[in-house]
Amino acid sequence: MTFIDDILNYDSLSIVGLQKNTGKTVSLNYVLDRLPIDRKRIAVTSIGIDGETTDQVTRTQKPEIYLRQGMYFGTSEMHYRQKRIVSELIDVSDENTSLGRVVTAKALTGGKILLSGPSSASGLKRWMKDMHRVGLDLVIIDGALSRLSLASPAVSQSMILATGAAYSTNMTTLVNQTAFIVELINIPLTSEEQLKLLMPIEKGVWFVDSNGALHEIKTVSSLSQEIHFEGMDDCKTLYVAGALVDGFLEKVRKNPKLKTTELVVRDFTKIFVTPQQYRLFLKLGGKIRVLQKSKLIAVTVNPTSPLGVVLDSDTLCAKLTEAIHLPVYDLMKEQCN
């Protein structure tokens, strides 16, 4: 399968499910099983609890995470004590989770493991940095639940998105919603120059004039209903460091002065607009860019919903492929074949 090779081009990968039971763990195991561990040193961890044998919320059967000999993993003290493999501890961190500190170890035999890594984005970033520092090539994050923000491009370079009938059992809705998320993930980066300028700014609404000078728009919150774009006749770029919502996008669209303005957000996880508003914005000539971007490597689908509805796998894959122009895989089916 070609997308395994794609993964090797990046030093971090997050596997994210749009919903519980969209087959994220299947995707993770699939990837772990196929990565060339003789060539790459790989570490894997999870955000929060994962790898439990039954789903904590829906009580449905969940596959366990299977590590291969030589892989590194980060998990909580509690899960480390329950491990079913032989492994060598290499670090006990100060990072606390509800299940104890995060420990890091190397698998000396293959086997099943419960993963429960750092529970905050900053903790995760620290852990990943440590892993890269001790010479690991690829860090894989199992983004538990649908917490997209923790798999944000701020954390990982590449991404696999798991979607499926658990997200919606209506195939059209499922395809459209997934396609919309994919579209957001694929928003291009802004110019190199603006990246440098805007990256350090983590809050507020700002604009860049045609001379490249940066101005903060103090009276504006991107969430407020009262948005005035005064004194902004020369606005080349409008940057929203926080959340981008419908109201703001609409104001930008309707303001004739901002007709040719490039709208910049930090990354796709900061966009909270409806597909309708978003598409309208683009259709009327709007331009949107991001500061950070993950490479979406593949989309995987689980056509079975936890309530028993099964969508036709081939149709689903075909429709999604058509909508997103990216390979789509039903990994359960791949494995059966």
Place this chain on the structure above:
Amino acid sequence: MQLRDHIESPCGLRYVFEQLELQAGYTRRWMLDMPMMRTGEEIAQSYEVLRQFVDFLGRVDTPYINTIQFRLQGLKDIRTTIKNLGHQAVLDDIELFEVKHLAILAVDVADRMKTHGLDQAVEIPDLNEVITILDPDGLKMASFYVYDSYCQELKELRIQMRQHPDQQEDLLAECAEIEEGVRRDLSKQLYRFAKPLEEAQMALARIDMNLAKALQMKQLGLCFPTISKDDTSRYEAMFHPQVKDALAQRKRAFQPVTLTYGLKPTLITGANMGGKTVVLKTLTLCQYLFQYGFGIPAQSADIAVKDEVFFCIGDEQSIEKGLSSFAAEMKNIDAVIKASRENRKIVALIDEPARTTNPTEGTALVSALVKVLRGDNVSLVMTTHYDIEPTDAHCLRVKGFENGTMNYELVEVQDGEVPHEALNIAESLGIDKEWIETAREILNIPNSVYLTPSNSRGLKSKGVEFDPLGEKGGNE
């Protein structure tokens, strides 16, 4: 009383503590649990150690210090594990890892200390044997699992496991039993190291602390104090690091203050905004820093050891306790008086007591306090605006305005008469004219120039460049 109990003192102790570049979270907790030193010998010894670290910093280059600091970041709080070991419990993999990790760190740092002649300053128990026990293959790596070489049978089972993944579950169960036996053995061998491990952990924290204190002395320009033999504290060019930093940010300089006080009560008077409160804050801070073995913010200092430090600053309304500012203050000072009657050496630093009540009773209360708070175990330093009878007190006054700028220097005066500059200062602050004029009329003072006899140099209300906000420097 521990550092933890004193750290929130309004004197700014937390500021100095937070400026320490401590490498390990454990060192921080360990320091907060440190009791305040109460004997000259203890304090002298701690400064002796610190002095060796300061010398050490002078001898080695920054990258070397950074390496040691980086190593010390690996210091973890494993008291629970050590306690388990002391209770002869069987340690699990994570605990054994922690023990090995600490032992490797301790041996590494001990070697470095020895190379630089610091092994006498802070003694680290030798934990080489612990490493040998937990590193059967001699890999010298800070990682751990129940190694194959602990048991031939275990080794064979694991080989089998790798060859036959389908039998893994059964083999794991067999391994688990053997592993547990190995851990029991290892724990038994380690029991006798519980104490040395605990000592090593503390020694590493002590090194972390001394390195941080030594670096801080350089950064903040602190000095080594001497220990006073006559209950008198002497400060030459003392400053308050936090106020100094705040002023520096506004491009202004802190004017250092020189001051001596002993068992005779010391009264500080002076104009408003004359830095009296800052003097008290600094004295309190220095006393704490001294008794916790930090460098002292002064050019030189000779400090008397105390059993307890009292810093009473006004404006402490205690809403939770339902006390007014006056009541809260009275309670605080009451505690000082009570402590003074016990046989403990105390220093009481009291800022404008009874300022919130009427001047008649206020003056009486303050005068009485000077009489009550004395004895061969009490050092009292007090600021006030009240004219009180200075019965055998040591009186100091802030020099006040000279050529339009505040001179924060303290000068000895014979009596406790307070300067009457409030109206002029208020006027220069641009306070409502009518208010000030009316006050003058009430005082029946000539309108244009009013100077108290004791401050005839400085301030004229008109025609003099005046700097009430201390734009040119200021210790407010």
